[in-house]
Amino acid sequence: QYPIDVDAIREDFPILDRQVGGDIETPGEGPDDTRPLVYLDNAATSQTPKPVVESIVDYYYGYNSNVHRGIHHLSQEASVAYEAAHDRVAEFIGAEGREEIVFTKNTTEALNLVAYAWGLAELGPGDTVVLTEMEHHASLVTWQQIAKKTGASVEYIRVDDDGRLDMEHAAELIDDSTAMVSSVHVSNTLGTVVPVSDLADLAHEHDAYVFVDGAQSVPTRPVDVGEIDADFLAFSGHKMLGPTGIGVLYGKEHILEAMQPYLYGGEMIRSVTYEDSTWEDLPWKFEAGTPVIAQGIALHAAVDYLDEIGMDRVQEHEELLAEYAYDRLSEFDDVEIYGPPGDDRGGLVAFNLDGVHAHDLSSILNDHGVAIRAGDHCTQPLHDKLGVAASTRASFYVYNEKSEIDALVDAVDDARQLFA
Numbered sequence: 536q537y538p539i540d541v542d543a544i545r546e547d548f549p550i551l552d553r554q555v556g557g558d559i560e561t562p563g564e565g566p567d568d569t570r571p572l573v574y575l576d577n578a579a580t581s582q583t584p585k586p587v588v589e590s591i592v593d594y595y596y597g598y599n600s601n602v603h604r605g606i607h608h609l610s611q612e613a614s615v616a617y618e619a620a621h622d623r624v625a626e627f628i629g630a631e632g633r634e635e636i637v638f639t640k641n642t643t644e645a646l647n648l649v650a651y652a653w654g655l656a657e658l659g660p661g662d663t664v665v666l667t668e669m670e671h672h673a674s675l676v677t678w679q680q681i682a683k684k685t686g687a688s689v690e691y692i693r694v695d696d697d698g699r700l701d702m703e704h705a706a707e708l709i710d711d712s713t714a715m716v717s718s719v720h721v722s723n724t725l726g727t728v729v730p731v732s733d734l735a736d737l738a739h740e741h742d743a744y745v746f747v748d749g750a751q752s753v754p755t756r757p758v759d760v761g762e763i764d765a766d767f768l769a770f771s772g773h774k775m776l777g778p779t780g781i782g783v784l785y786g787k788e789h790i791l792e793a794m795q796p797y798l799y800g801g802e803m804i805r806s807v808t809y810e811d812s813t814w815e816d817l818p819w820k821f822e823a824g825t826p827v828i829a830q831g832i833a834l835h836a837a838v839d840y841l842d843e844i845g846m847d848r849v850q851e852h853e854e855l856l857a858e859y860a861y862d863r864l865s866e867f868d869d870v871e872i873y874g875p876p877g878d879d880r881g882g883l884v885a886f887n888l889d890g891v892h893a894h895d896l897s898s899i900l901n902d903h904g905v906a907i908r909a910g911d912h913c914t915q916p917l918h919d920k921l922g923v924a925a926s927t928r929a930s931f932y933v934y935n936e937k938s939e940i941d942a943l944v945d946a947v948d949d950a951r952q953l954f955a
């Protein structure tokens with residue numbers, strides 16, 4: 536039934552064989568390291584398979600060097616690999632080419648890049664930025680603060696009682712004053728999948744741009760920028776088997792072309808005089824200073840790894856696990872699950888156990904070796920709307936299996952007995 540051969544995949548992830556529970560100062564060596572790790576915190580950060588780690592080792596052992604500016608052999612090798620990583624990412628999301636792929640530190644930086652480079656220049660009083668009520672702080676805080684700087688206003692598309700985006704409200708809010716619609720693609724709290732291509736249609740009818748926060752979607756399902764007609768798309772390498780320190784901003788070429796740089800410095804200039812400067816071609820115009828070379832090359836390896844599995848299969852695997860987790864947790868009448876039904880969500884489930892703080896629950900789960908996330912998942916206003924301060928979130932990826940959800944459910948049951 537499950538489309539991914541998890542046993543084979545897990546061979547590539549030595550960390551998943553770890554025991555946990557011992558002294559955190561000596562990872563893996565404490566006398567109490569007795570519980571097998573059940574890693575269900577993938578929406579925060581995924582684990583890194585051997586080919587990705589090896590690509591980093593190969594780079595540092597074999598051709599570590601600065602890119603673009605060197606004539607020497609190593610620099611040329613590094614430049615070719617770094618540029619090829621842009622091409623590979625472009626292909627992965629259906630972009631036209633490397634001109635449309637800017638490497639950043641993470642999704643957050645990609646959002647800030649557009650908010651500063653485009654928003655500061657283009658927004659003003661009378662303009663509206665339309666967000667959803669389930670935006671991650673990376674989007675919400677960034678647009679909120681840019682709006683304050685520019686005099687633009689921010690409006691929020693409602694999330695209905697089932698955790699779905701209210702598209703009628705979207706159609707009401709998006710009008711000729713709208714300059715930007717910025718929406719999460721898969722909610723990192725509710726698991727909701729937003730019909731971003733419908734949002735793009737609404738935005739484009741009113742000559743507004745659409746920014747898709749793909750931090751949770753690009754790692755877990757096929758995403759094609761042409762199909763969704765996104766003007767911008769952002770995602771993070773560390774949530775899709777890549778290393779930390781690399782994110783991607785996709786932007787339509789003509790829009791990026793018209794934007795001024797966000798950061799200034801070396802590597803992004805064509806010529807400089809004491810009076811003025813001109814900019815490098817895309818995408819380098821937006822990659823000031825020595826860029827994320829090793830991380831970019833490793834992202835290439837991560838994308839290869841995911842494509843080898845097949846993004847259709849990744850999505851199916853995620854959905855089956857999410858549905859199973861939803862069904863099993865629903866067996867407890869004192870567990871409240873947030874977001875749409877189990878068969879209509881991305882690969883994560885956020886929930887609360889009645890009367891128990893999410894942090895206390897997660898601490899019990901940790902005693903069972905189960906790694907999940909507790910808190911507001913950087914969606915504090917959404918948690919306010921749900922009427923809770925925090926929730927516990929389990930999130931799944933290509934190496935997770937049903938038995939790990941059973942371990943989660945057993946641990947939750949244990950907590951129920953303990954707090955009863």
Ligand code: PMP
Nearest residue numbers: 641642643671673723750751771
């Ligand atoms: N948007 C969403 C939907 C996310 O889930 C996350 C990560 N939690 C981010 C943005 C921010 O990603 P990063 O921390 O890698 O910048």
